Amino acid sequence: SQTIHQWPATLVQPVGSPLSLECTVEGTSNPNLYWYRQAAGRGLQLLFYSVGIGQISSEVPQNLSASRPQDRQFILSSKKLLLSDSGFYLCALVPRGSPLHFGNGTRLTVT
Amino acid sequence: KNEVEQSPQNLTAQEGEFITINCSYSVGISALHWLQQHPGGGIVSLFMLSSGKKKHGRLIATINIQEKHSSLHITASHPRDSAVYICAATGLDTSGSRLTFGEGTQLTVNP
Numbered sequence: 001s002q003t004i005h006q007w008p009a010t011l012v013q014p015v016g017s018p019l020s021l022e023c024t025v026e027g028t029s030n031p032n033l034y035w036y037r038q039a040a041g042r043g044l045q046l047l048f049y050s051v052g053i054g055q056i057s058s059e060v061p062q063n064l065s066a067s068r069p070q071d072r073q074f075i076l077s078s079k080k081l082l083l084s085d086s087g088f089y090l091c092a093l094v095p096r097g098s099p100l101h102f103g104n105g106t107r108l109t110v111t
Numbered sequence: 112k113n114e115v116e117q118s119p120q121n122l123t124a125q126e127g128e129f130i131t132i133n134c135s136y137s138v139g140i141s142a143l144h145w146l147q148q149h150p151g152g153g154i155v156s157l158f159m160l161s162s163g164k165k166k167h168g169r170l171i172a173t174i175n176i177q178e179k180h181s182s183l184h185i186t187a188s189h190p191r192d193s194a195v196y197i198c199a200a201t202g203l204d205t206s207g208s209r210l211t212f213g214e215g216t217q218l219t220v221n222p
Contacts, residue, residue, distance in 0.1 A: 094210050104152075105153060
């Protein structure tokens with residue numbers, strides 16, 4: 001069965017510090033992977049999606065970047081965090097024709 | 112204008128009531144998903160629909176492709192059903208997996 005591992009679960013970082021959130025999947029190959037952000041009380045905003053190694057599509061211009069160094073690994077990064085980067089970050093696996101799978105999320109607080 | 116719109120944004124019900132949450136979408140889709148997000152933030156998939164109706168326990172999901180509309184029903188609602196319910200559409204892009212979310216419906220079921 002397909003599973004997603006996302007870490008860390010919570011993170012408190014100062015403004016200007018770097019960020020690296022990692023998402024790995026099991027039980028599937030060549031998955032379509034997504035990073036979403038949810039600000040407090042708001043809906044899910046698509047940040048990046050990847051259909052394969054090295055292939056990244058950005059939905060919203062921002063302070064973040066993503067990379068897909070391996071088939072089952074998707075990384076969300078920032079060189080310098082802003083206060084507005086605070087939120088709940090979710091990695092998602094969107095299999096064609098199958099239910100969605102989400103990681104448990106990372107709650108990021110930038111102070 | 113969001114491609115996926117949900118209503119209502121907030122819903123409060125008494126235990127035992129029949130609940131309906133609506134979702135409308137404006138683009139062609141390959142599938143429509145209903146998701147549940149609990150206060151901890153984790154998201155679970157409830158249903159994936161491409162046509163007709165699905166039932167799981169007290170939950171029923173329907174979709175009308177011609178009208179681009181889906182509904183999630185909860186029969187005999189219970190306080191443990193309190194959560195955010197999110198509608199998401201898998202789009203007809205080249206990868207077949209672009210996912211667009213509604214803003215969510217916050218459901219509170221009072222005992």
